[in-house]
Amino acid sequence: MAATIGKLDSANLNGGQKLAVKYFITAMVLFGAQVLFGLISGLQYLKPDLFYEVLDFNVNRMVHINAMIVWLLYGFLGSVYWILEDEAQHEVVGLKLGNLIFWVLTAAVAVVVLVFLFVQVGPGKESSIWLINEGREYIEAPRWADIGIVVSVLTFFYNVAATFSKGRYTGIGGVLLLDLLALFGIYLAGMFYTTNISIDQYWWWWVIHLWVEATWEVMVACTMAYALMKVLGVRRKIVEIWLYIEVALMFGSGILGIGHHYFWIGTPEYWFTIGGFFSALEPIPLVAMVVHAIFDAGANKIKNSNHPTMAWLIAHAFGNFFGAGVWGFMHTLPQINLYTHGTQWSASHGHFAFFGAYATINIAYFYIAMQQWRGKVWMAGDQIGNGWKWKWSIGLLNLGMVGMVMAMLVSGYVQSQIERAIEGSTWAGYFAAQAHPWFVQGMWWREIFGVMFAVGFVLLVWDLMTVGKHETRSMVEAKSAE
Ligand code: HEM
Ligand code: HEM
Numbered sequence: 418m419a420a421t422i423g424k425l426d427s428a429n430l431n432g433g434q435k436l437a438v439k440y441f442i443t444a445m446v447l448f449g450a451q452v453l454f455g456l457i458s459g460l461q462y463l464k465p466d467l468f469y470e471v472l473d474f475n476v477n478r479m480v481h482i483n484a485m486i487v488w489l490l491y492g493f494l495g496s497v498y499w500i501l502e503d504e505a506q507h508e509v510v511g512l513k514l515g516n517l518i519f520w521v522l523t524a525a526v527a528v529v530v531l532v533f534l535f536v537q538v539g540p541g542k543e544s545s546i547w548l549i550n551e552g553r554e555y556i557e558a559p560r561w562a563d564i565g566i567v568v569s570v571l572t573f574f575y576n577v578a579a580t581f582s583k584g585r586y587t588g589i590g591g592v593l594l595l596d597l598l599a600l601f602g603i604y605l606a607g608m609f610y611t612t613n614i615s616i617d618q619y620w621w622w623w624v625i626h627l628w629v630e631a632t633w634e635v636m637v638a639c640t641m642a643y644a645l646m647k648v649l650g651v652r653r654k655i656v657e658i659w660l661y662i663e664v665a666l667m668f669g670s671g672i673l674g675i676g677h678h679y680f681w682i683g684t685p686e687y688w689f690t691i692g693g694f695f696s697a698l699e700p701i702p703l704v705a706m707v708v709h710a711i712f713d714a715g716a717n718k719i720k721n722s723n724h725p726t727m728a729w730l731i732a733h734a735f736g737n738f739f740g741a742g743v744w745g746f747m748h749t750l751p752q753i754n755l756y757t758h759g760t761q762w763s764a765s766h767g768h769f770a771f772f773g774a775y776a777t778i779n780i781a782y783f784y785i786a787m788q789q790w791r792g793k794v795w796m797a798g799d800q801i802g803n804g805w806k807w808k809w810s811i812g813l814l815n816l817g818m819v820g821m822v823m824a825m826l827v828s829g830y831v832q833s834q835i836e837r838a839i840e841g842s843t844w845a846g847y848f849a850a851q852a853h854p855w856f857v858q859g860m861w862w863r864e865i866f867g868v869m870f871a872v873g874f875v876l877l878v879w880d881l882m883t884v885g886k887h888e889t890r891s892m893v894e895a896k897s898a899e
C-alpha cells in the first residue's frame with residue numbers, strides 16, 4: 418500500500434473506494450450543473466424574457482433541482498461504498514456488478530438530462546410519462562428511468578447487505594442497511610399513477626418528505642458517525658449510542674411530521690394537529706446532532722487528522738440544525754404556514770436545508786477520499802499555502818448560501834404580507850407581491866450571493882484536485898477504540 422505521498426494512486430484505495438470515487442466525481446459534475454442552472458433560473462426571475470422558448474425557466478429549474486437530488490444521492494452511494502469494506506471488514510461482494518450499475522445509472526442520468534433540456538415542449542400524452550417527464554417535482558425522471566433506478570438501487574442494496582453479512586455487522590452497518598431498505602422502498606411511492614391531484618401529492622410527499630426528513634437524515638447520521646471515528650478518533654461505543662438515540666428521535670418525529678405537507682392539498686383536517694405537533698418536534702434530534710459533534714470535537718481537543726473534512730462536518734451539524742430545524746420550524750405550524758406556503762420562504766428553507774444538511778457532509782467525504790487517494794497525505798493544520806483554497810471555498814460557499822437564504826426570506830416576507838395577509842391570496846395579490854420593490858431586491862441579492870456561491874464552488878473543485886499534491890508528510894491517523 419505504501420505509495421508516494423501526495424500522488425494520486427488508485428493502489429491507495431480498496432475496491433469499494435475505487436467505485437466510491439467514481440460516484441464522487443460524477444457528483445461534483447452534477448453539483449456544477451446545479452449551480453449553473455440555478456444561476457440561470459435566478460437570472461430569469463430578474464429578466465423574464467431571457468432565453469424564452471430556448472431554455473425556459475421550468476426546464477432550468479427542473480434541471481437545477483434534479484441535478485441536486487442526483488448528486489446528493491451519488492454522494493451518499495459513494496460514501497457507503499467508501500466505508501463498506503472497512504466497516505464490514507470484508508471486501509465488497511458483487512463489486513463487478515456494482516461497477517456495471519454505476520455506468521448504466523450514469524448513462525441513464527445523462528439521457529434524462531438531455532431529454533429535460535431538449536424534449537419538453539409538445540402535447541402531454543400517456544407516453545410522455547414513460548419517455549419524457551413524470552411531472553413530479555424533484556423526481557421528474559420518466560418512468561423508464563424510474564425502473565432503471567429501482568434496479569440499480571436493488572443491486573446496490575445487494576452489494577451492501579451481502580458485504581455486511583459475509584463480514585461483520587456493526588451498529589452503523591445495521592442501521593445503514595435498514596435505512597437503505599426504507600429509503601429505496603419509499604421511492605416506489607413516487608411512481609404511483611393517479612389522475613387525482615390530491616392523492617398524487619399525498620404519495621409524492623412520501624418520497625420527498627420521508628426522504629429528507631427521515632431516511633436521508635438517518636443515512637447521514639451513519640456516515641457522520643463513521644467520519645467522527647476516522648477523523649477525530651471518537652470511540653465506536655459513543656458514536657453508536659448517539660446514533661441509536663438520534664435515529665429513534667428522527668423517525669419518531671419525522672414520519673408523522675409529513676403532516677406539515679398535508680395542510681392544504683385536500684387531505685383530512687386531522688393533519689393540522691398531527692402535522693403541526695410532530696413536525697414541531699423535528700428540530701430536537703438535530704440539536705442532539707450538534708451537541709454530539711461539538712462534544713466529540715471537544716473531548717478530543719479538536720486534534721483531527723483532516724481539517725477540511727472536520728470543518729465541513731461542523732458545517733453539516735450547524736447547517737442541518739439551522740437550515741432544516743430552525744428554518745423548517747419557522748413555517749411548520751399551520752397558523753403560520755397559511756401565510757408562507759409556497760412563497761420564497763419555502764425556497765429559502767429548501768436551499769438552506771439541502772445545502773446545510775446534505776451538500777456539506779458529501780463535501781466532507783470528498784475530502785476524506787482525496788486524503789486517502791493521495792496516499793494518506795497530511796491534511797491537518799499547517800498545510801502548504803496555509804490551506805487558503807479550502808478555507809476560502811468553505812467561506813464563500815457558506816456565506817453565499819446564507820446570503821441567498823436571507824435574500825429569499827426577505828422576498829418571502831413580502832409575499833406573505835402583501836399577497837396573503839393584505840390581498841387575501843388573490844391572483845391580483847400574487848402579482849402585486851411579485852412587483853413589490855422589496856421582493857425584487859431580494860431576488861437581486863439572491864443572484865448576487867449566488868455568484869459568490871459559484872466562485873466558492875470553483876475554488877472547491879480546484880482545491881479537491883490539488884489538496885495535498887505537494888505534501889510530503891503523511892497523515893497521523895486517529896485511532897478509534899472499538
Ligand atoms: C434536511 C432536512 C430538510 C430538507 C432538505 C427540507 C427541504 C424542503 C424543501 C425543498 C421544501 C419545499 C418543497 C416544495 O418544493 O414544495 C420544504 C418544505 C417544507 N419544509 Fe422542509 N426540509 C427539511 C427539514 C424540515 C424540518 C425539520 C421541518 C420542520 C421542522 C421542515 C418544514 C417544512 C415545511 C413546513 C415545508 C412546507 C413549506 C410550504 O408550505 O411551502 N422541513 N422542505
Ligand atoms: C448559484 C447558486 C444558486 C442559485 C442562484 C439558485 C437559484 C434557484 C432558483 C431561481 C430556484 C427556483 C425558485 C423558485 O421556483 O421560485 C431554485 C430552486 C431550488 N434550489 Fe437553488 N440555487 C442555487 C444553488 C442551490 C443549491 C446549492 C442548492 C442545494 C444544495 C439549491 C437547492 C434548491 C432547491 C431545493 C430548490 C427548490 C426550492 C423550492 O421549491 O422551494 N440551490 N434555486
Ligand SMILES: [Fe+2]
Nearest residue numbers: 626630675677
Ligand atoms: Fe417535510
